[in-house]
Amino acid sequence: MIWQLDLFILGMIVVCALASIMVKDLMSAAIIFGAYSFLMCLLWTEMGSVDVAFTEAPVGAGVGTVFFIAAVFRTSRHVSRRSEGRLGMKFLGLLGAFMTGLLLMTGVHDFPGWADPNSPASQHVSTYYITKTIEDTSVPNIVTSVLADYRGFDTMFETAVIFTAGIAVTLILRRLGGGGGSHSVSGPAYTTTAGYPDTIIRFISRQLVPFMQLYALYVVAHGHHSPGGGFQGGVILGASFILLGISYDLKTTLNRISERANIALGNLGVLIYAGIGVVCLLLGANFLDYSALSKLLPGATEITARSHGMLGIEIGVAIAVMAIMVSIYVNLASHGKHDEGL
Amino acid sequence: MILNLLTVVLTLAGLFFFLATTVGILRFPDFYARMHAAGKGDTLSSILLLTGFAVYNLHHFSVGGLLVTLKVLLIAVFIFMASPTATHAIIDAGFESGIQPWTRMPAKAAQTEEDEQS
Numbered sequence: 001m002i003w004q005l006d007l008f009i010l011g012m013i014v015v016c017a018l019a020s021i022m023v024k025d026l027m028s029a030a031i032i033f034g035a036y037s038f039l040m041c042l043l044w045t046e047m048g049s050v051d052v053a054f055t056e057a058p059v060g061a062g063v064g065t066v067f068f069i070a071a072v073f074r075t076s077r078h079v080s081r082r083s084e085g086r087l088g089m090k091f092l093g094l095l096g097a098f099m100t101g102l103l104l105m106t107g108v109h110d111f112p113g114w115a116d117p118n119s120p121a122s123q124h125v126s127t128y129y130i131t132k133t134i135e136d137t138s139v140p141n142i143v144t145s146v147l148a149d150y151r152g153f154d155t156m157f158e159t160a161v162i163f164t165a166g167i168a169v170t171l172i173l174r175r176l177g178g179g180g181g182s183h184s185v186s187g188p189a190y191t192t193t194a195g196y197p198d199t200i201i202r203f204i205s206r207q208l209v210p211f212m213q214l215y216a217l218y219v220v221a222h223g224h225h226s227p228g229g230g231f232q233g234g235v236i237l238g239a240s241f242i243l244l245g246i247s248y249d250l251k252t253t254l255n256r257i258s259e260r261a262n263i264a265l266g267n268l269g270v271l272i273y274a275g276i277g278v279v280c281l282l283l284g285a286n287f288l289d290y291s292a293l294s295k296l297l298p299g300a301t302e303i304t305a306r307s308h309g310m311l312g313i314e315i316g317v318a319i320a321v322m323a324i325m326v327s328i329y330v331n332l333a334s335h336g337k338h339d340e341g342l
Numbered sequence: 343m344i345l346n347l348l349t350v351v352l353t354l355a356g357l358f359f360f361l362a363t364t365v366g367i368l369r370f371p372d373f374y375a376r377m378h379a380a381g382k383g384d385t386l387s388s389i390l391l392l393t394g395f396a397v398y399n400l401h402h403f404s405v406g407g408l409l410v411t412l413k414v415l416l417i418a419v420f421i422f423m424a425s426p427t428a429t430h431a432i433i434d435a436g437f438e439s440g441i442q443p444w445t446r447m448p449a450k451a452a453q454t455e456e457d458e459q460s
Contacts, residue, residue: 198434204427211420 001047001114009043024079026072034065047114050227051143058235063325066242070332125150137306139224147229148310152288156273159230159317163270166324170263173336198247205247212240220318224307230314234269234321241326250334253326259338262327269320273313280309288313345397352394359387372444373436381429385422392418 016036020029037060044053112119129146139145147155216236223229245253257265277288285292290309291302300308330338366379396414399407 198431201427201431201434204423208420208423 005046006043009039009046013039013043026077026079027069030065030068030072033068034061037061037064051141051229054227054232055235058232058239063235063239063242063329066239066246067328067332070329074332074335136303137310138303139307139310141224141226143227144223144229144310144314148313149288149290149306152277152313155313155317156277156288159270159273159320162324163266163320166266166327169328169331173331174338175336201247205243209240209244212236212243216240216318216322220314221311223314224310230317231321233314234318235325237318237322238325238329241322242329245329245333250330250338253330254338257323257326259327259330262323262330265319265323266327269316269318269323272316272319276309276312276316345401349394349398352390352397356387356390356394359383359390363387373441374433374443377429377433377436381426381433384429385425388421388425389418392421 013036016032016039020032020036023029023032037056041053041056041061044050044056112121116122129150130142133139133142133145137145137149139149213236216233218233219228219236220230220233223233241253241257244256276290276293279296280289280292281287283292283295288309290306290312292305293309294300294302294305297305297308360383363379363383366383367376370376370379392414396411396418399411399414401407
């Protein structure tokens, strides 16, 4: 850790955060927010939590920015004039934010020092995780073993949260039956001139997509040994479809992964995760206790079975996350009508 | 020794081009010229820097190190593909939304000058 670099990145983050609030144009705010995400990712890498940074890079800086832009594109680009006039509300908001900040600042005082070995967080179970992960699970990447095995129950519900988000977006935005007259926001905040096919962008995107998908599979499969895993790999897989949707049109994406397949895959991913847990139950162990899987997997000891079980749930997470990312993008970009993209 | 020299030269060249890019973005008169600086300079300097890192990584030769070098070079290849395309996309969006390119003299003056010449 180099504190000068940390301080510099932190300063840039504060500047980005302020800028994204101050800017009137929501599209600019979305872009600045992407830069903010990327700086967070740099900071985390610098502090040594590469897994978190790797999640932030595709989720926050990549797909998240695309979601924001799609949402802004389909609603309105500028802050409405009605909300500008109310000074009283603004003052109340500032006061609230200020008080919360003050409260957090007093809390910071009680925090243990950075990477303090005597802090409560590093004394309770984390020493067990750090020292026993190879013996218990034969997985070198501690983050993966904590995430998928020791704390597998938490991660299952994280996957369920993403699944719920996808369901919610579909329920709120999806318009069935097509056409049906103009809706209130039908005139987008600004229009492009009838998006003619751009050969350069299409060609390069088409060349990049297979590499992205291959890389995503690598990230999923190699999560035991290096940063990465189901969430990151799933987001990159989803991003490859989103890239197709942006550079071509929504139909191209929907031809490759239809709405029906999307919903089915989202369900399947969560089902794989929970199903592996139930299989463990049926084999007479606890829920998500993968060591029981050694009875099913040929040539696996109780220890390597835990590693294989983690791979299984990572695959489930990746499938669910990919499907949900694609479905959120498709619904946001087309206003739920699935007819045309950005 | 040669590896060290190569690393230093590549990294310095990359840093120089990054500086030139920054100056270009800040000083050029309009959107298109700025993107021109950003697209070309950014790509070249990233590739130079990454190649420098790749060469530096060969210092203690091993198969694992070679693999890392290859991965860094792959990043360079993908930047070489993606960065100019992104610049092109941004410029295309600017052109479609009707930003006029900068000219040395105002459009009307240029028009009258052409009329006088013809």
